[in-house]
Amino acid sequence: MDENFDRFAITKNGVEKAIVISSEEFDGLMETLDILSCKEEKEAIVRAKRQIRKGQTVSLKDFKARLKIK
Numbered sequence: 001m002d003e004n005f006d007r008f009a010i011t012k013n014g015v016e017k018a019i020v021i022s023s024e025e026f027d028g029l030m031e032t033l034d035i036l037s038c039k040e041e042k043e044a045i046v047r048a049k050r051q052i053r054k055g056q057t058v059s060l061k062d063f064k065a066r067l068k069i070k
Contacts, residue, residue, distance in 0.1 A: 005025040010018040035041045051057065
């Protein structure tokens, strides 16, 4: 995945009127807006960040072991 998306400004008389971005970047922005517009999602993110700061995490290896997944 390209981390540096190109953006192109469309101008009229030297004033930016529109920006062209890749469909991948647009999809990501829409997903972000969707998540941030949902109160429950925002609260879940805040909870997760708090748990990370407190060290209340489980490694993927341990998580898979608990579920008996290889």
